[in-house]
Amino acid sequence: MAIEASSEQTREPRIRLGMVGGGAGAFIGAVHRIAARIDDQYDLIAGALSASPEKAIASGRDLGLDPSRTYSSYREMAIREAKLKNGIEAVAIVTPNHVHYDAAKEFLKRGIHVICDKPLTSNLADAKKLKKIADESGALFVLTHNYTGYPMVRQAREMIANGELGDIRVVQAEYPQDWLTEAVEQTGQKQAAWRTDPAQSGVGGSTGDIGTHAYNLAAFISGLELDSLAADLDSFVPGRRLDDNAHVMLRFKAKGSEKPAKGMLWCSQVAPGHENGLMVRVYGTKGGLEWTQKDPNYLWYTPFGESKRLITRGGAGSGAAAGRVTRVPSGHPEGYLEAFATIYTEAAHAINARKKGKAVDKAVVYPTVDDGVKGVAFVEACVASSKKNGAWVKV
Amino acid sequence: MAIEASSEQTREPRIRLGMVGGGAGAFIGAVHRIAARIDDQYDLIAGALSASPEKAIASGRDLGLDPSRTYSSYREMAIREAKLKNGIEAVAIVTPNHVHYDAAKEFLKRGIHVICDKPLTSNLADAKKLKKIADESGALFVLTHNYTGYPMVRQAREMIANGELGDIRVVQAEYPQDWLTEAVEQTGQKQAAWRTDPAQSGVGGSTGDIGTHAYNLAAFISGLELDSLAADLDSFVPGRRLDDNAHVMLRFKAKGSEKPAKGMLWCSQVAPGHENGLMVRVYGTKGGLEWTQKDPNYLWYTPFGESKRLITRGGAGSGAAAGRVTRVPSGHPEGYLEAFATIYTEAAHAINARKKGKAVDKAVVYPTVDDGVKGVAFVEACVASSKKNGAWVKV
Amino acid sequence: MAIEASSEQTREPRIRLGMVGGGAGAFIGAVHRIAARIDDQYDLIAGALSASPEKAIASGRDLGLDPSRTYSSYREMAIREAKLKNGIEAVAIVTPNHVHYDAAKEFLKRGIHVICDKPLTSNLADAKKLKKIADESGALFVLTHNYTGYPMVRQAREMIANGELGDIRVVQAEYPQDWLTEAVEQTGQKQAAWRTDPAQSGVGGSTGDIGTHAYNLAAFISGLELDSLAADLDSFVPGRRLDDNAHVMLRFKAKGSEKPAKGMLWCSQVAPGHENGLMVRVYGTKGGLEWTQKDPNYLWYTPFGESKRLITRGGAGSGAAAGRVTRVPSGHPEGYLEAFATIYTEAAHAINARKKGKAVDKAVVYPTVDDGVKGVAFVEACVASSKKNGAWVKV
């Protein structure tokens, strides 16, 4: 096996972590827990894992939590942990969207750092209030736009920031899936049920669940800010209450004297043949980049007028930004969980710096409450534009 | 080498063919000539190959034409060939767009079949007039939307027509290129010069040159009719007079009681890393299909709920529509020229049937003047929508 | 995000783990530690991390080990931990090859389970002795042929075991790399230095480091047993003392009345363009399978006479064997660390069953000391055959 030294971090004491949501049967809770373990920066010691007391207790037991640290309400957990000498320093919130706001508030106001699943909240008003609370709290707020943790996504962002693509002209983003091609929400599938329920998800269906990821990643990679959008949303499946397909045209803000960049975004839950087909492609005056989650260890790069190149994670041409979030050598693929773990580890760097009263290293990057507000604004703008027959709406 | 018998056709007498445009240095003229030769259905015997008499003569000599059949004007050629006992039966028109209308008219009105490059004309008024002339002429009008000749494109169309995808919901089409990333039209590059000149190309730049191909192919494959579109066009390169990038949202007409399908189309001449990246993806209630010109012998097919399949030209799962336009066995790739040849051969089938007073076999498929009118209407609708800030425009 | 419930395991008490080797700067030690953490089945509590006492202490501190559990010799660690009430139950051995035998012996004879990096030992005599010791010890011996942990490798194995490929005829295995294209071992690169040193690696270079992986995986997937091989080994880089390229022809033992299967194996450290290009392809009377580590979440399957299918981890057509070692839903890639983690988790299942005096679930699969003996025998047979000018050698 070929290799340089790993990126395993020098030891800081592990951060004491709690979790809200993520009881038995939840998908994303388990993902957060693995992500928190991979780089060994956290100890999960407390949880309000379910709104159902029985399920909360059973889930805590399954995870090996001390029963005294298993709560049946997040508010109770926030209050008690804040008082404990060895109470949690950070909390992961992994509930359906509509709970994010209230749960996050309880921890933030007690100075407990929040690592929250996306989208930030189920509506923009809550998102803005939460931003205010977070900003005033002194605690960190980390949003798990996990795709920003992929090393080759970092590579793409660094290349564009370094000007290797010149002025950016076009950004094409898409996130097609097929799992909601039929009305599975009507068959009791839990994951489908809450994602298609406006009360739990907010006004966006595919836009909120995956479109917001595509938008976030396009902005993260390109370094551009969205100005306005025109959207055409559909609920193709009979009886579905939220959009399951969205076509969106994008106009970005100009950078300096450049002509503003344009883009398109497609997200769909009804596109058979796509599992989680997140893809971002960026084109500038000097070159183009293509990245897709299907093969996340690769980045296609074409300097204009030269052959296309396949930059691999850890391979030749892969730079510092990718390198610092890489664990294994080139040719040994990393995946979704490692990218997710990177968000947790970036958060740990920030938390540890704060504990020492030091500034966070500039290389540390993670999505914040600001990205969360933008994401919810994107969803609401999509819905608003679509209602106005695709008129351009400022974001 | 593994194989069944080839698709070589039983002999009909070769059709006498003339050509307008396509003198030395022209790209597409040579392509048409190879295409006409591949299946041996034509004899090229006359030409008005250039508007410059000297170049016309030299080009005719290069091609081995009888000097008495080399003309310096297409009008002269139409008049004289129509009178000759062994005059041309069909003419290929391969000039820049703005010449198509007048040249085609001269041949059609003399009963000579026309095989014309796309787009049909440089404006919609001409297109409609030409359609009228063609319809009244008794001669055939074949438009070389050559991508419709790829066997796996035929396969996709057949599968959808057979209902294998169920009701179509989403169509994603794109045709990115990178050759106009810089202002090569200002350096004397002939191909770039006329394509970026409104006087020769019409109102559409990338939309007319390649967007119209993507639109035609999306409609050909999906069997859907476009209802309206919303477009955002840009000329990113300073000084360029026509669009070099277009983002278009599509709404198709409903079929029966189905919810109307939606789509997106992206065409670009400024996307580094793309040569001729034509791709069409179609998603329905029962499955999805993906085809791209980069690897034209493959068609990706996902029946909803099953594994993705790679249907290969001539391989298992490849049906009659692909089979009748296939020349070599599976695993031996066919390409662009063969697809182009198929248009010529389909035209020959139609011409030969007409000569015998027989109906054309239903399996014979080629783009007509109607497709040409639609293509020009598409370009004008894109320009109109973009001028109205992306408002929906009926096509 | 689309999904069913995760495969997170119901809680057993974590297994107390020690580590031999893997101090600062070592690649594979960090990989083992992450692998042990991912599914949360182990607590790393002791280590003899380096033969250098200073480095051992520093590395233990970096990992947060209790200083009293940091040892400067594995023998000392084995003796003391075996006596402690809460001593380690299992040990991971991640040193260069020549240390495996002696270190493993110390733990096995004290009843401590061993999880050992491959190849088993640096020569076949040691391998056989170690097998005897392991068999008599009552402790488990797990060899980290980590590629056997990939879900789609399990899928391939299951399909073949179920007869979906019919009788196996041909197995093509390869593992090309390029990192030793030049004589980096002469520049002080530590990873290269020990891998090209017969004293530390044994008689095999590329054969021992990666050929043995390819061989193990080919056997694991195909379910076949190797009978004999003919090998042509080279050391292309001037001054290199061990093979850096090997071409091997394989003859497998017949199963029942079937004609024996044949195969080829290529491993290389001097093939520019390959990072860790492990690939196994298997062909039988009813179909073919192809898997490559470059895109480990995919398995290509062709039922003879039908279209090729892309089976994805967690997707349609992916069965029970893959499912039980899958953590995240289809379309969210898993990678090398997850596959490695699966070996650790399978080991945990076996250890936990043993602790309870229960039989290990039949679905649990991991490479054992027997696979280790076979691997070393493979390497020695390659070297012996090559010395005899490629004569067939029984394995």
Place this chain on the structure above:
Amino acid sequence: MAIEASSEQTREPRIRLGMVGGGAGAFIGAVHRIAARIDDQYDLIAGALSASPEKAIASGRDLGLDPSRTYSSYREMAIREAKLKNGIEAVAIVTPNHVHYDAAKEFLKRGIHVICDKPLTSNLADAKKLKKIADESGALFVLTHNYTGYPMVRQAREMIANGELGDIRVVQAEYPQDWLTEAVEQTGQKQAAWRTDPAQSGVGGSTGDIGTHAYNLAAFISGLELDSLAADLDSFVPGRRLDDNAHVMLRFKAKGSEKPAKGMLWCSQVAPGHENGLMVRVYGTKGGLEWTQKDPNYLWYTPFGESKRLITRGGAGSGAAAGRVTRVPSGHPEGYLEAFATIYTEAAHAINARKKGKAVDKAVVYPTVDDGVKGVAFVEACVASSKKNGAWVKV
């Protein structure tokens, strides 16, 4: 459509061509005819298309041949055409292998150029005699190892000849197919019947039909000469009389003081999932190249220590050798028929030069009778080695 001028050739009078074999139902005859037409360098005017007089006449009529130029024996054709003022100048021989020798002889000795399908003959003795006849005849002998006509194969050959890969160390060639996975020769399939019949094919099955292509291409690209080989051949399908799978280790002759290169070759007709999976990979001290017929317009190139590059036909990085055999611009795929046409056009260049008494341009490249002798020698060496249990055999 983007483009530079095409490679259409300046006009020479078309070469008068005859054909032996290739009557109705034959695959390869139709391929040769299309190939001869694509670049318009030949007129097919005579044929001995079948050994059956009725079929010969019917096939000639189908192809539009003058009945007086349709022969029922190639000998008769050779004798008469040689005397005609406008008799054929060249003949294409497209029969089963065992006819090649005698048919070619008849034309060569009358000074008619021969374009012959591979393998050259069904045994080495004939091959050597035919070489002598060809050398003494003054006529050209062109062997249609058609894969040497692919532009990216030419590109690979040029890069290696230019030293861009440094000293070559390893060559991996393969040509797997699946069409003989079952005993179709026993069902009357004509293509299978003669290919598995020693009387018509010679001693090699897969080795003669496709292994010889892989060997030829590996030598063509690498510029290396084979010294010896060790082979393990199988006939997996019960009742099959010739090999349907071959594993071969290769040793090339040293060039200067370099260490001799090594290689492997695998050909198979029983590998489900492969249609015509010809692939050649070459690795040297400075870089690696990979080419596969599945996607023939691409060449993967890795300069050691840099990112892998995708060189496309006609794109950046594609040089003169590829450019002169390219017809359409990058991004518009060419295929098998165009590669085949290139052999015909190269032959036309050579024939035309000879007619003018001029030397052939050095850039013109085509396989000759020498390549044919080497190919038959390769097949006989494979069979001989396999009979000696895989001992090394000089070629």
